[in-house]
Amino acid sequence: MMNSSGVAVLTRGLTVVRGGRTVLRGLDFTVLSGRITGLLGPSGCGKSTLMRAVVGTQAEVTGTLEVLGRPAGDAGLRSRIGYVTQAPSVYDDLTVRQNLDYFASVLLPGRARQDAREEYVARAVADVDLTSHADSLAGRLSGGQRSRVSLAVALLGTPEVLVLDEPTVGLDPVLRRDLWDLFHRLADDRGATILVSSHVMDEAERCHRLMLMRDGEILAEDTPDDLRARTRTETVEAAFLHLVDEADALQEDAR
Numbered sequence: 165m166m167n168s169s170g171v172a173v174l175t176r177g178l179t180v181v182r183g184g185r186t187v188l189r190g191l192d193f194t195v196l197s198g199r200i201t202g203l204l205g206p207s208g209c210g211k212s213t214l215m216r217a218v219v220g221t222q223a224e225v226t227g228t229l230e231v232l233g234r235p236a237g238d239a240g241l242r243s244r245i246g247y248v249t250q251a252p253s254v255y256d257d258l259t260v261r262q263n264l265d266y267f268a269s270v271l272l273p274g275r276a277r278q279d280a281r282e283e284y285v286a287r288a289v290a291d292v293d294l295t296s297h298a299d300s301l302a303g304r305l306s307g308g309q310r311s312r313v314s315l316a317v318a319l320l321g322t323p324e325v326l327v328l329d330e331p332t333v334g335l336d337p338v339l340r341r342d343l344w345d346l347f348h349r350l351a352d353d354r355g356a357t358i359l360v361s362s363h364v365m366d367e368a369e370r371c372h373r374l375m376l377m378r379d380g381e382i383l384a385e386d387t388p389d390d391l392r393a394r395t396r397t398e399t400v401e402a403a404f405l406h407l408v409d410e411a412d413a414l415q416e417d418a419r
C-alpha cells in the first residue's frame with residue numbers, strides 16, 4: 165500500500181483564492197506515505213481549504229498539487245482517498261448500517277459483490293466502535309457518534325490516503341484516545357497515509373509529523389520532537405508560539 169516514492173502528497177507553490185482573497189499562499193510541502201501528519205493552526209488559517217485542495221473539491225487552485233503521483237482531483241484517485249469534512253454528512257433518516265450500505269454501493273460500484281460490501285460495512289462500523297449502534301437512526305445519535313459515522317464512510321474500501329478535517333471535535337477524552345489509536349492502527353499496521361487537522365495542540369503529540377499553519381502559510385513542517393528541539397520548547401504549543409513570534413519579528417525587520 166506504501167507509495168514507492170514515500171511521498172503521498174506533494175505541492176509546489178500551492179495557492180488558493182476564495183471569495184477574491186488569497187487564503188493559501190504558495191505552499192510547498194510533502195505528506196509522507198504511511199504516516200500521520202497533523203495540520204495545526206488557528207481558526208481561519210486555511211486547514212480546511214488545504215484539505216479540500218488535496219481531495220480535489222476546491223476551486224481556484226494554482227501551482228502543483230500531486231496526490232499519489234497524480235494531479236489532485238484526478239478521477240483515478242477517487243476510490244484511493246477517504247475524506248471526512250468538518251460537518252458530518254450522513255442521512256438522519258437512515259440507520260448507521262443503512263448509511264454505510266448506501267455509501268458502499270455508491271463508492272464501490274461493481275467493485276465488490278453484496279457479501280463483500282457487507283464485510284466492508286461491518287469492518288468500518290467496528291473500526292469506529294459503533295457496532296452496538298449499527299441499527300440506530302443516525303438522527304438519534306450524539307454529535308460525536310454522527311461524526312464517527314462519517315469517518316466510517318471514509319474508511320469503506322480501505323483508501324490509501326485519509327483526509328480527516330477535525331475528526332475529534334466534540335468527542336470526550338476516551339473516544340478521542342480510541343480514535344487516535346485507530347489512526348495509528350490504520351497508519352502503522354495498514355500503511356494508510358493520514359492527513360488530520362486539529363486546532364487542539366495536545367493532539368499534535370500523537371502525530372508522526374506536523375505542519376503548523378498560520379494565515380495561509382506553513383510556519384514549520386517537522387516531527388513533534390524536532391520542532392520542540394529546534395525551538396527549545398517543551399510542548400508543540402510553545403513551539404508554535406515561538407515560531408509565530410519569530411515570523412512576526414522577521415516581518416518587522418523586513419519593513
Ligand SMILES: Nc1ncnc2c1ncn2[C@@H]1O[C@H](COP(=O)(O)OP(=O)(O)OP(=O)(O)O)[C@@H](O)[C@H]1O
Pocket residue numbers: 182183187205206207208209210211212213214250363
Ligand atoms: N466559502 C468561502 N468563501 C470565501 N472565503 C472562505 C470560504 N470558506 C472559507 N473562507 C475563508 O478562507 C480562509 C480559510 O478558511 P478555512 O475554512 O480553510 O480555515 P480553517 O483553518 O479550516 O478554520 P477552522 O479551524 O475554523 O475550521 C478563511 O479566512 C475563511 O474566511
Ligand SMILES: [Mg+2]
Pocket residue numbers: 211212213250329
Ligand atoms: Mg476548518
